[in-house]
Amino acid sequence: MYSAVVLLSLYLAAVKAQQVGTSKAEVHPPLPWQKCTKSGGCVTQSSGKVVLDANWRWVHTTTGYTNCYTGQKWDTSICTDAVTCAKNCAVDGADYSGTYGITTSGNALTLKFVTQGSSGNNVGSRVYLMASDDTKYELFKLKNQEFTFDVDVSNLPCGLNGALYFSEMDADGGMSKYPNNKAGAKYGTGYCDAQCPKDIKFINGEANVVGWNGAPNDPNSGTGNYGTCCTEMDIWEANSMATAYTPHPCSANGQTRCTGSECSSICDQPGCDFNSYRMGDKSFYGKGLTIDTNKKITVVTQFITSDGTANGALTEIRRIY
Template structure:
């Protein structure tokens, strides 16, 4: 996922991997529940801001190490010297980043937050355990549920809740240059192998840094399970397996899968998505539809194994919703040439990729079996973002741009292709937001929601 930052604390979007002492780090409380058929128990978890959003300055003063979308060569002539010269600060979550907890167990992420020093656009946070490591999840033979309110999230924006196979300590034990760890939101990775991560494997991503795009030579790769990508008009859930497990660093556009090298990547950047609108169901999700996005609802995702046991292979990923006390089963596919189904499986992915004329890279990197191996240890990520690369058209509009609307799979939602323009969104819809609440972690299937 590509996350754009217009201006951060002290008018700079900067970060580092050693903690500073200017701003106190006070992660936002967001307790979750672990459930079985016998009931649920509370965990005192918090959310911590990603390092990419934080202010970094020299360890001997307040000079920015990164400013105007470029590294200061005096302090960051190379990746290793940069971590020696620069520190990563704590965060004022609400005032600088628009991150708040309106009530116990809820998290509100504002799209644009104005500060005396500029504005912050979007945010990304991780669930943090009491020991200051990321709270990790084994999703096999479990279900995961949460409540969400997307009523204030228009076309072109994405309120995302997903899992990435990050290191629990943020990579601190593996990389000597990382002294901040999970407490300061380090170690991010996903299946896009993002090259906009400014510190990877304990080094600054200085080499070949492109000031215009905000991309460096390195990318940070790992398996990703997109539980929820949505706005008020469209939604999708998508597994992204990789040939490798855990976080790894790629080097160069070709190895990281940028541009025309998409299928050189160790990870499946496309994924195998289930988007009701794209699958021929235009009246299932949205304002006033079967899942009515004008009001909050519960999202339940179940990870079904081949033998119904924890040691089984991932067979299916199922989805259902609960709204106004009523369970709404996921809608079935309505595409010519695709057998009607409402679950993600290897057969579904093969059939739908064929129907859409897409390469089944999902199957090539190992499909559901490979995804299931990654699901044994995942970190929860929550975010809100706009898309400076594709205007979010892959989620809620026509994509690719030259695709015929009549061709199966091209229409992802009813939004205008121009609705995702970041400049328009940031100027005309700055007050947009998404609210997550009631995060519950599984146990027995059917234990995290009420019908």
């Protein structure tokens, strides 16, 4: 199976760029995790950290603090074309707790849906797990492995999506492939998924300015002509009322830019999901049910292969609570 980056999100969206600003230093919140084997037990990866996706960050001119993008519009005096915009605009460091409601404590990560900050309200967030060098994403090879985490969705109502998933992104956020991308994984660049989202403002080191139109239901978002596709494995999409896990394979390998109708044909966008309620068991998951969402839940996902090795064909994705 592909190498994938793990993402955690509480959903809605905002802004993305390619150069590096100097207004605020980027300090990644620590998030230690464990790597376990039958023979050696569990070893804590103490250097683990998380980084905020660049789509949520402030984007301004490299020579000052004028916004490159405000509300649903690009500043066309700065962003005259895709390449010029990427060269003229910088993404800055993040105030993780104050602006975005992202905090860590020991091996626990908390994402707030709405955070009231000095510049207004922030809605949602998306973070990635960083590798030990703090400039690349942690990659996972999933075949013949299992992935385990604890989650508390007791205060997450119907209509919200607390998600943990893998996405086939470049480890460096696309920095080595695209010369205009100077920010890289350290600033959360390079996002892609199986929906081939077109609301990503910088793709392949270029601004997604061509054909950009504001979103009808989001005052801070829009879509351009380009989307960004890659294989996605939704380990956990859930709230206190419902949950699903879903593989989304793609015909392309790795992060791939698309345009027009092509964006709906590269990946299996609906995916092959398992939702216990939809499958007929209406007493399995929810408040006070078999999997009681009033409590913290331990979620185990196993990637079973035909021969019990990492080289075998994937035959089953198994869920255990």
